[in-house]
Amino acid sequence: MKKYLVVLVILLGLLTPSSSSNTQSTQNVDAIPILLYHNLTDGSGPQDSANLDVSVFKQQMQYLYDNGYTTITPAELQAWMQGELRLPQKTVMITFDDGYESVYILGYPILKQYGFKATVFIVTRSIADYGNHVNFPHMSWAQMNTASDVFTYGSHTDSLHYVKHGKSYLFYVDNNTLITDLIKSRKIMNSTPYFAYPYGGYDARITAAVKKAGYSMAWTTQERYVYVGDSMYAIPRFSIGANTTMAQFVQILEGSAWPRLRPAHMKEPKRTLVQ
Secondary structure (H helix, E strand, O other), X not given: OHHXXXXXXXXXXXXXXXXHHXXXXXXXXXXXXXXXXXXXXXXXXXXXXXXXXXXXXXXXXXXXXXXXXXXXXXXHHHHHHOOOOEOOOOEEEEEEXXXXXXXXXXXXXXXXXXXXXXXXXXXXXXXXXXXXXXXXXXXXXXXXXXXXXXXXXXXXXXXXXXXXXXXXXXXXXXXXHHHHHHHHHHHHOOOOOEEEOHHHOXXXXXXXXXXXXXXXEEEOOOOOOEOOOOOOOOEXXXXXXXXXOHHHHHHHHHOOOOOOOOOOXXXXXXXXXXX
């Protein structure tokens, strides 16, 4: 009889969720930091806001891994922003702009090692196969295909990634040129619904063109957290470069560097992310 009671107790223990797992399943993150990277270097390249030594990048990814962070895809972010998906409290999104080859050579192995997901916004005219490199080599189709187990790809325009008078070139092109470029880039990237504004610049006209070209989400360089109910066409990100200290990196993740208040328009999500 005692033997059967012991077995029954063990079975009940297995079937009853622990307080930690139960808490995790009912929790939902109130705000998500999205990290923006550009080029990674191996110690020999420039070190500024658009470049980061790979050793520092690995340290940052190690911090995410050691502290139990979950990385998400654009589709998961979209569902969460629409109030249709719950995500763990320690959720972060990793993005790269431009599609530099260093992201594949240096970043991809690290992300894969930790089981992380990331999104890369490609300047399609600069894809290595087309031979239109500017400053740094860009990823090739073969590299993008190999890394598709880690990376989701979006557009960063086809040939409008320039600065004019200190602003994104998108402000200066006519609507027809803008929409044609956006459609071309989206088509090259297998009809991706994801777009990142070059240099983060946008206005109502540019956003309307992005929508007309068929994109359903667009990322900026505005530095704040993203919330449920936010605009799908003005998704903020925190820029991470050589000038970002480890302390600042941790503050971004923990929400202690910027206000992390829930806006009044937030809706209650309905379901839990399947891990």
